[in-house]
Amino acid sequence: MKINFLLMMPLIIPFLFSVIMLFIGKKPKVHRVVSALAGLTMIVFSIMIVISVYQNGNLHTNVGNWPAPFGITVVYDMVAALLVLTTSILTFFVIIYSYQSIGIERETYYYYPMLLFMITGINGVFTTGDIFNMFVFFEVFLIASYVLIVIGSAKKQLREGFKYLVVNIVSSNFFVLGLGYLYSITGTLNMADIHIKLASFDGNKEVMTLISVVFFFVFLTKAGVFPLYFWLPDSYSAPPLPILAIFGALLTKVGVYAMMRTMSLFFSFDQSFTNTIILALALITIIIGCIGALAYYDLKKVIIYNIMIAIGFIFVGITMMDLTGLVGAMYYLIHDMIIKAGLFLIIGFIIYRTGQTNAKKIHGLMSVHPVTGWMFFLGAMSLVGVPPFPGFYGKLFIVKSAFDNGYYFAGIVVLLSSLVILYTIMRIFIQVFWGKPAVQSELRQIKYDKLLFSSFALILLSLVFGFTADLLYPLFEMAATSIVEPSTYADYIMGVE
Amino acid sequence: MKSALKRAGYKQVHKQMNDVHLQFISKVAFFIILLFAFNLFFAGHYTPGGGFVGGLLMSAAIVLLLIAFDVKTLRKMLPIRFRILIASGLFLAVAVPTLLMFFGYPFFTHEFTNVTLPILGEIGIHSATFFDLGVFLTVCGSTLLIIILVGGADD
Numbered sequence: 001m002k003i004n005f006l007l008m009m010p011l012i013i014p015f016l017f018s019v020i021m022l023f024i025g026k027k028p029k030v031h032r033v034v035s036a037l038a039g040l041t042m043i044v045f046s047i048m049i050v051i052s053v054y055q056n057g058n059l060h061t062n063v064g065n066w067p068a069p070f071g072i073t074v075v076y077d078m079v080a081a082l083l084v085l086t087t088s089i090l091t092f093f094v095i096i097y098s099y100q101s102i103g104i105e106r107e108t109y110y111y112y113p114m115l116l117f118m119i120t121g122i123n124g125v126f127t128t129g130d131i132f133n134m135f136v137f138f139e140v141f142l143i144a145s146y147v148l149i150v151i152g153s154a155k156k157q158l159r160e161g162f163k164y165l166v167v168n169i170v171s172s173n174f175f176v177l178g179l180g181y182l183y184s185i186t187g188t189l190n191m192a193d194i195h196i197k198l199a200s201f202d203g204n205k206e207v208m209t210l211i212s213v214v215f216f217f218v219f220l221t222k223a224g225v226f227p228l229y230f231w232l233p234d235s236y237s238a239p240p241l242p243i244l245a246i247f248g249a250l251l252t253k254v255g256v257y258a259m260m261r262t263m264s265l266f267f268s269f270d271q272s273f274t275n276t277i278i279l280a281l282a283l284i285t286i287i288i289g290c291i292g293a294l295a296y297y298d299l300k301k302v303i304i305y306n307i308m309i310a311i312g313f314i315f316v317g318i319t320m321m322d323l324t325g326l327v328g329a330m331y332y333l334i335h336d337m338i339i340k341a342g343l344f345l346i347i348g349f350i351i352y353r354t355g356q357t358n359a360k361k362i363h364g365l366m367s368v369h370p371v372t373g374w375m376f377f378l379g380a381m382s383l384v385g386v387p388p389f390p391g392f393y394g395k396l397f398i399v400k401s402a403f404d405n406g407y408y409f410a411g412i413v414v415l416l417s418s419l420v421i422l423y424t425i426m427r428i429f430i431q432v433f434w435g436k437p438a439v440q441s442e443l444r445q446i447k448y449d450k451l452l453f454s455s456f457a458l459i460l461l462s463l464v465f466g467f468t469a470d471l472l473y474p475l476f477e478m479a480a481t482s483i484v485e486p487s488t489y490a491d492y493i494m495g496v497e
Numbered sequence: 498m499k500s501a502l503k504r505a506g507y508k509q510v511h512k513q514m515n516d517v518h519l520q521f522i523s524k525v526a527f528f529i530i531l532l533f534a535f536n537l538f539f540a541g542h543y544t545p546g547g548g549f550v551g552g553l554l555m556s557a558a559i560v561l562l563l564i565a566f567d568v569k570t571l572r573k574m575l576p577i578r579f580r581i582l583i584a585s586g587l588f589l590a591v592a593v594p595t596l597l598m599f600f601g602y603p604f605f606t607h608e609f610t611n612v613t614l615p616i617l618g619e620i621g622i623h624s625a626t627f628f629d630l631g632v633f634l635t636v637c638g639s640t641l642l643i644i645i646l647v648g649g650a651d652d
Binding site: 004005008012015016019020022023025061062063064065074 | 580581583584585587588591592595598601602603604605606607
């Protein structure tokens with residue numbers, strides 16, 4: 001009974017609290033308190049989940065008391081538990097950040113409930129053990145994200161929102177198509193069950209390669225990998241910064257998670273074929289991301305292109321499909337979620353304070369905000385992956401695994417692109433914080449204590465994560481094992497069959 | 498109806514008096530559709546139907562009233578905020594499965610009991626019905642909200 005409660009909490013809490021906010025109506029001040037409370041409770045419960053997954057191994061609860069392959073199952077392995085924990089932490093800080101940045105009109109028109117509905121969907125994708133249910137949760141968070149991308153109805157938001165809507169509807173259609181194919185082959189929708197059925201599958205395995213292409217198309221679109229990234233930079237730069245932070249940190253990572261899960265559970269027949277293609281795409285994504293980051297002085301755009309580089313890194317780690325690579329990918333995934341949100345929030349502060357998004361028009365903020373400047377510097381170091389910051393561990397394992405497997409080119413691209421990240425982010429740092437000192441009176445007079453609180457908290461969290469990376473290694477090893485050896489994930493179903 | 502005509506460019510809009518048939522029939526048809534909606538809603542457990550289609554039918558009945566009369570009359574007939582309707586629907590949908598967890602079963606576990614009522618005799622009470630009621634209210638509320646918003650009359 002305790003387990004049933006605990007495992008459903010990351011889904012129930014955001015939903016319940018947003019319903020409560022709907023009852024309360026258009027009272028933004030109350031919404032703030034309620035949503036922050038939701039974030040805090042989610043953090044508490046997800047920490048409890050991580051601890052109990054660490055102690056007991058994978059946990060699951062059968063929704064509706066239907067036994068595993070027939071009903072929908074909520075399964076927590078370490079990957080899901082860590083991702084849910086990170087999501088909860090980011091949600092809490094982004095909610096605090098929104099108090100002073102999103103604007104009272106958006107808050108009135110149900111910004112916080114929509115944010116929490118989106119978190120419900122994201123947590124659902126991370127935790128569900130049923131592939132069709134995963135599609136449903138994809139839709140849940142996508143619908144909430146359509147609202148978030150156009151909330152406030154600025155002209156740019158509507159234009160980019162439409163693009164975002166079309167891209168996502170098309171890729172969701174392909175998701176259903178792929179599900180149909182998969183079901184016609186295996187006759188089941190439970191992910192663990194599909195894995196077991198496929199192990200004893202004696203039909204034409206070429207079909208699975210075809211299905212994998214459909215699925216990869218969907219997830220690569222959501223993750224923004226090379227040929228399918230075209231919608232990402234513009235769509236993400238349209239909404240206001242707190243929304244951008246949560247989109248940039250979470251939504252692409254959902255695609256990465258789905259990819260990771262399906263690659264390990266379903267599409268392990270022809271790995272040399274599919275993984276080589278994905279590796280190539282990941283490398284091109286890294287290069288395109290580098291070019292994009294070099295091309296812009298726009299603060300938002302630089303970080304957005306850095307998302308693409310990070311996605312590329314994670315995919316390089318995943319395609320290796322060995323323990324080292326996956327440990328690296330997991331470290332980098334969690335690190336990237338935290339640090340991207342932190343950096344988005346801190347450049348958000350700069351944008352709100354100066355009213356400029358172009359780094360060239362900002363100068364000498366160091367004289368007014370020295371602490372912010374050095375925090376930005378620490379965040380930048382963490383993004384680049386200078387040891388002992390957490391980015392280092394991820395890259396170390398990813399590169400090591402790439403060299404071990406003989407993909408020297410991939411390893412070299414990852415290492416070289418780190419230099420590009422260093423250059424782009426330092427260029428911004430020098431441009432914004434150094435130079436002719438800024439004058440207090442020329443800056444916008446806004447309240448910014450909560451903006452700084454959230455952004456500093458996330459960057460400090462990233463530092464803490466870096467210093468405790470060694471302590472946390474068992475958790476990440478568990479997570480990576482669950483992906484590398486999918487049979488450990490599918491274990492819970494064996495009692496039934 | 499009047500405001501829509503005005504926006505369409507008609508300068509002088511007279512109150513139409515020839516909609517007597519529509520108004521009279523919709524008054525009768527409203528209750529028939531309503532009964533059918535509830536019938537579908539309660540049938541939903543074992544036979545085709547359920548909260549979603551019941552809610553749609555219910556909102557169709559109300560939209561019929563909206564066409565025959567106007568928003569003001571509708572508001573007088575149904576003094577409910579649609580937002581509250583949606584919120585209570587969603588609340589039922591999340592609260593019923595959560596409450597069931599207190600009995601020691603997983604989320605969404607279906608429970609039922611038979612009770613004997615004075616006139617109706619023995620009827621089954623299923624937890625799914627209350628969840629479905631949530632779906633009913635949500636669908637009904639959001640359909641009406643969308644139609645009234647698109648129709649241009651503000652809530």
